[in-house]
Structure formats: C-alpha cells, structure tokens
Amino acid sequence: MRTRRGGVKKLAFYILLLIFFSLSTNPTQAQEKFRSFNLGVGYTLPKFLDNSFSALRYQGHAGTVAGGFHFRKDSSTLEHIDLRFDYGQLSAFAFEFADVNYFRIEGNYSYNKRVKDIWQNRLQWFIGGSINSLYTLWDFSGFSNNSVNTSFYLSLSPNSSLVYPFKLWNRQFRAEYSAYLPLLTFAVRPSYGTTRLSGFLDDERDEPIVQFFESGAITSLNKFFRFSNTWSLEYFLSNRNRLRLSYEWNYLRYSEPRLVKAASHNIVIGTMFNF
Amino acid sequence: MMKLVNRYVIAIVGVVAFVSCEEAFIRDEYDDNAVDVFNSMWTTVDENYSFFTYKNIDWDAVYEVNRPRVSNGMRRDSLFNVLADMLFLLRDGHVNLQAGFDLSRNWEWYLGFPQNFDYTVIERNYLADDYEITGPFKHRAIDSIGYIYYESFEDDFSESVADYLVSLYASRVTGEDDTLIFKGLIIDVRDNGGGSLGNVNTLTSRFADERRHVQNWLYKDGPGHDEFTEPVKKYVEPEGDFQYNGPVVVLTNRSCYSATNFFVQIMKNFPNVTVIGDNTGGGGGLPINRELPNGWTYRFSSTVTTTVAGENIEGGVAPDRRVNITEEDRAAGRDTILEEALSYINQIFSGP
Numbered sequence: 001m002r003t004r005r006g007g008v009k010k011l012a013f014y015i016l017l018l019i020f021f022s023l024s025t026n027p028t029q030a031q032e033k034f035r036s037f038n039l040g041v042g043y044t045l046p047k048f049l050d051n052s053f054s055a056l057r058y059q060g061h062a063g064t065v066a067g068g069f070h071f072r073k074d075s076s077t078l079e080h081i082d083l084r085f086d087y088g089q090l091s092a093f094a095f096e097f098a099d100v101n102y103f104r105i106e107g108n109y110s111y112n113k114r115v116k117d118i119w120q121n122r123l124q125w126f127i128g129g130s131i132n133s134l135y136t137l138w139d140f141s142g143f144s145n146n147s148v149n150t151s152f153y154l155s156l157s158p159n160s161s162l163v164y165p166f167k168l169w170n171r172q173f174r175a176e177y178s179a180y181l182p183l184l185t186f187a188v189r190p191s192y193g194t195t196r197l198s199g200f201l202d203d204e205r206d207e208p209i210v211q212f213f214e215s216g217a218i219t220s221l222n223k224f225f226r227f228s229n230t231w232s233l234e235y236f237l238s239n240r241n242r243l244r245l246s247y248e249w250n251y252l253r254y255s256e257p258r259l260v261k262a263a264s265h266n267i268v269i270g271t272m273f274n275f
Numbered sequence: 276m277m278k279l280v281n282r283y284v285i286a287i288v289g290v291v292a293f294v295s296c297e298e299a300f301i302r303d304e305y306d307d308n309a310v311d312v313f314n315s316m317w318t319t320v321d322e323n324y325s326f327f328t329y330k331n332i333d334w335d336a337v338y339e340v341n342r343p344r345v346s347n348g349m350r351r352d353s354l355f356n357v358l359a360d361m362l363f364l365l366r367d368g369h370v371n372l373q374a375g376f377d378l379s380r381n382w383e384w385y386l387g388f389p390q391n392f393d394y395t396v397i398e399r400n401y402l403a404d405d406y407e408i409t410g411p412f413k414h415r416a417i418d419s420i421g422y423i424y425y426e427s428f429e430d431d432f433s434e435s436v437a438d439y440l441v442s443l444y445a446s447r448v449t450g451e452d453d454t455l456i457f458k459g460l461i462i463d464v465r466d467n468g469g470g471s472l473g474n475v476n477t478l479t480s481r482f483a484d485e486r487r488h489v490q491n492w493l494y495k496d497g498p499g500h501d502e503f504t505e506p507v508k509k510y511v512e513p514e515g516d517f518q519y520n521g522p523v524v525v526l527t528n529r530s531c532y533s534a535t536n537f538f539v540q541i542m543k544n545f546p547n548v549t550v551i552g553d554n555t556g557g558g559g560g561l562p563i564n565r566e567l568p569n570g571w572t573y574r575f576s577s578t579v580t581t582t583v584a585g586e587n588i589e590g591g592v593a594p595d596r597r598v599n600i601t602e603e604d605r606a607a608g609r610d611t612i613l614e615e616a617l618s619y620i621n622q623i624f625s626g627p
Contacts (some may be wrong), residue, residue, distance in 0.1 A: 047297065047301050049301050049302070049303070050300070053565070054565060054566055055303065055304040055305050055315050055319065055568070056303050056304075056305075056566055056568060057301055057302065057303045057317075092566055140564070142564065142572070143563065143564035144562060144563075144564060144574070145561040145562060145563050145564075146563035146564060146577070178499075199476075221336075250295050251300065253300070257497075261300055261301045262295075262301075263297035263300070263301055273333075
C-alpha cells in the first residue's frame with residue numbers, strides 16, 4: 001500500500017515537472033552576476049538510527065534557520081556559502097512523545113565551474129567541489145549518563161549543479177539542483193559506551209583541540225557515506241532581490257565506532273538580498 | 276537531440292527517485308513482538324554491559340535458558356518477568372527494567388547484610404533537637420567533633436554550602452584567642468544510595484590536600500566482554516575557600532551505593548580520612564539507559580571504576596575499621612559505629 005501511494009506521488013510529480021517545462025519559456029540569455037545574502041526559515045523531518053544508543057529508529061520534527069551567501073561573479077562560476085541550524089524533538093515511537101532533543105548545524109562551501117549548457121542551452125551544468133561540515137547533537141533527555149550523543153564530520157566532496165533560468169507568466173524564475181557526495185571525511189564520533197558526557201573528551205586533560213583530533217578518523221566511502229541534494233526555486237522581485245524556496249534531502253551512514261544512519265528532509269523559504 | 280534530452284531526463288528522474296528512499300535504509304532492527312524485545316535486550320546487554328568477566332557470568336547460557344520461555348503473543352507481565360529474571364543474574368544494583376507497571380531490580384547488595392544504621396537512633400539520641408540543617412546536610416557538634424549526616428547524593432548543594440560546612444567544623448579553626456574548637460569531623464553516608472557524581476566531586480574537593488589521582492575509569496569500547504578503553508585517570512583537586520585537613524571519619528554500611536561508593540573510595544585516598552563501619556554496597560559502573568522496541572526502558576552498567584591500584588570497586592569498598600552495630604547498643608539506643616568514630620577521633624586528639 002505504501003509503495004503504491006509513493007508511486008502515484010512520484011507520477012504526479014513527473015507530470016507536474018513536464019507541465020512546468022512545457023509552460024516555461026526560454027529566459028533572456030543575459031547572464032546574471034550577483035552577490036546575495038540569504039536568510040530563511042523552514043521545517044525539517046529528521047530520522048536516525050544509532051546503534052551506540054538504541055536499535056530503534058528515532059524521528060520527529062525540527063525547526064530550521066538557514067542563511068548564507070551566494071556569489072556569481074560571472075556567468076561561468078557559482079560560489080555558495082550556506083549555514084543551517086536545526087532544533088527539534090524526536091522519539092522512537094513516532095510523534096507520540098518527544099524524548100530526544102535534536103540539534104544540527106551544517107556549514108557548506110561550494111565552488112562550481114560551468115562546464116556545459118544542455119537542453120538547447122537552457123540548462124546550465126556546473127561541476128566543482130565543496131567542503132561540508134556537519135555537527136549533530138542528540139540529547140536523550142530521559143537518560144542519565146549517556147544522554148549526550150555528539151558527532152562532527154568534515155568532508156571534501158565533488159559537487160554538481162544544474163541551473164535553469166526561466167520565465168513563466170512573464171515573471172522571472174531560476175531553478176537549481178545541486179548535489180554533493182563526500183569522498184574524504186574527517187569524522188568524530190563518541191566512544192562505544194558513550195558515557196563520557198562530551199562524547200569523546202577526557203575532562204581531566206587540558207588540551208581539548210588535541211583530543212578532538214585524536215578522537216577523529218579520516219575515512220572514505222567504505223565507512224562513511226553521505227549524499228545531499230537540494231532543489232531550489234528562486235523568484236525574482238522587481239528590485240532583483242529574490243524569494244527562495246528550497247528542499248533538501250540528506251542521508252548519512254557511518255559505520256564507526258558503531259553504525260549510525262541519519263536522514264532528513266528539509267524545506268526552507270527565505271529571501272536573497274543583493275548587495 | 277532527443278537522445279540527449281532523454282538521458283538527462285532519466286538522470287533527473289533517477290535523482291528524484293533517490294529522494295525519500297531512506298525508509299529502505301533506516302529501519303528499526305527489531306519489531307515490538309516478544310521475541311524481538313527479548314533479542315534486543317539480550318544483544319544490547321551482551322555488547323555493552325561491563326562486568327561479565329568480573330562477575331564470571333555466562334551470558335550465552337542465560338540466553339539458552341531464557342529464550343525458550345519467550346514466544347510472540349505472550350502476556351506482557353510474563354515477558355517482563357522473563358527479562359527481569361535475566362537481568363537479575365547480573366547481580367547489579369544499577370540494572371533495572373522499567374515498564375509502566377513494575378520496576379525490576381536486584382537489591383541483594385544490601386538485603387543480605389546487617390543494616391548497621393537506624394536514623395531514628397541518630398535523630399533522637401545524637402542529633403536531638405539541637406542540630407542545623409544546611410542544604411541537604413543535618414549536622415551538629417558532638418563532644419567537640421563535627422557530625423554531618425548526608426542522606427542522598429541526589430540532593431544537590433552549592434559550593435558555598437560545602438565551604439560553610441568544612442570551615443565550620445575545621446579542627447584547627449581559631450578565633451581571635453587562637454582557641455581550638457573542634458577535634459575532627461564525622462561524615463555519615465550510611466543509607467545513602469547514591470546520586471550525582473557532581474556532588475561527590477564538590478564534597479571531596481574540600482578534603483583534597485593536593486591534586487590527587489584517585490580513580491581509574493574504563494569505558495566500554497567494543498562489543499566483546501573485555502573490550503575497554505585504556506584506563507582514564509580521575510583526579511580530585513582542592514576547591515573552595517577551605518580545605519579540611521583534620522581527622523575525618525566516614526561512616527558506611529551496605530546501603531552505600533553508586534555515587535556514595537565512589538565518594539567513600541575517593542575519600543580513602545586522603546591521608547587524614549578513615550572509613551569506619553561495614554563494606555559499601557558497591558556500584559562501580561556508570562549506568563546507561565536504553566529503550567526496548569515495546570517502549571519499556573532499562574539501564575545497566577557500562578563502565579568499570581578501579582582504585583589507583585587497579586582494584587575493581589563494583590563489589591564495594593572495604594572500611595578501614597570494620598564495625599557492626601551490636602545488639603546491646605541497638606537495644607540501648609546507641610549507634611556502635613558512630614560511637615567508634617567519636618572514640619577514634621578523641622583517641623587521635625589525645626595522642627598516643
């Protein structure tokens with residue numbers, strides 16, 4: 001039943017996509033240059049399963065604040081700096097009660113070069129790289145000594161974007177799809193038992209930065225897999241500032257020291273101010 | 276051209292199809308039926324409990340005995356009893372299974388021994404009506420010796436309360452005329468079942484003459500029963516306005532557990548401290564909590580604490596002077612252990 005409903009949803013989505021491309025017209029080919037400051041708020045549906053804590057899957061709701069800078073110095077480059085903060089509450093028994101406080105901070109820098117125009121030059125294809133950092137803190141409020149579960153990941157990733165500027169009903173829009181897949185990651189996860197309050201730091205030692213790096217490991221796809229993709233739609237206002245609606249799906253799997261899997265759906269609406 | 280378009284459309288469709296398929300990747304490993312609940316608990320304890328080797332427990336044999344007792348569709352209370360029986364074998368006061376209708380436990384660490392404490396005797400015959408209540412502490416001077424009763428390390432107190440207590444009963448506190456006021460201090464933690472290690476640190480830091488290595492903690496570091504981190508050294512440093520360096524006696528019984536067990540063991544590191552009474556009950560591992568697929572929660576020890584010399588304190592801390600309350604004293608309303616402590620401090624004060 002679930003599969004069938006999912007199939008109908010996807011079919012509807014493809015039909016809408018087809019209608020959208022049919023209705024939209026070729027944009028003016030004047031290539032934009034911009035520097036914009038972004039600020040938005042949104043909603044996240046997070047899920048995770050962490051064998052360090054439980055064999056159960058947790059999921060819940062979170063609020064999001066997102067911001068950053070997007071640069072396009074000329075028609076051939078895209079440069080993004082994005083920050084996002086989520087806070088919410090999760091439960092192993094979906095939505096019945098909240099027993100995990102959920103914090104997530106993500107920061108990404110990406111630089112992309114335009115490599116090709118496709119689809120009758122309407123779709124601009126960019127390829128580049130990105131640095132992705134992610135910090136998560138799951139606080140199991142009802143637990144005593146193992147309440148805090150914290151992780152940090154710093155990744156180098158190939159990055160790709162598709163940009164589709166278009167006009168619809170005489171209004172200018174820009175759709176963008178971007179994705180990254182970390183190939184090399186510095187990952188810090190708590191010890192197996194995770195009774196240390198800060199996850200990995202020994203409070204008897206004075207050098208937290210040294211300990212931080214001692215606790216981490218450089219890893220790659222065999223142990224750490226993360227995939228993020230973001231769809232966004234920008235609507236140009238008369239002053240060239242934009243309204244932006246974005247959706248991101250993010251999945252993470254790390255097998256050390258015990259398997260953790262996490263995913264989130266995130267939708268953000270915000271404004272992009274040129275400066 | 277159509278081929279190219281098709282290729283990219285397929286690529287986009289592929290990406291979209293990838294979205295929201297985490298349902299396939301992130302699934303509960305166990306269902307909420309009785310067999311899965313049993314397996315979930317057995318496996319989690321197997322991989323995370325810290326005293327299998329120390330207590331010589333054959334957890335595989337526990338599985339073999341108890342697994343046949345579980346079947347899907349069995350009554351909830353029956354399942355609870357099977358799980359409780361299994362956890363009982365860990366002989367650990369830090370192990371509990373909590374369902375809405377019951378809490379499993381093993382409290383043999385004190386039930387099988389003399390209580391060696393009667394608060395009514397302390398209240399009526401020693402504290403009487405002339406004592407102070409400062410935060411969670413009840414205290415007074417008995418024969419020029421400070422006596423402090425601390426019922427539970429669950430009860431928080433401030434740094435200033437700790438400073439006040441130790442300076443009040445300082446054995447060499449002097450007034451303007453340099454008059455000696457108190458001979459020593461007795462800290463009674465009998466029947467104190469534990470609580471916060473933060474309170475332990477605050478209190479012990481008032482007796483630390485210098486930064487001292489007092490314990491080692493080992494964290495579970497893998498699924499094997501003996502997979503632990505290297506010992507992490509724990510220290511106590513002098514804190515607060517005043518460090519008490521006069522004679523100190525800590526009174527113990529078998530109901531001293533968990534944080535109180537830690538407190539007694541740490542205090543034994545200081546040269547001016549003597550422990551009098553019975554063994555503490557134990558509790559040397561920090562308990563962690565887990566949830567079962569059916570919503571019940573449970574906890575169990577996941578670390579090991581040792582003395583500086585490497586002795587495991589899960590089984591309790593032995594006193595320097597073992598004293599039990601005698602039947603005669605009990606009948607007479609006297610506390611043998613407290614009397615021994617008063618006598619001991621008076622003896623130190625009088626000199627050899």
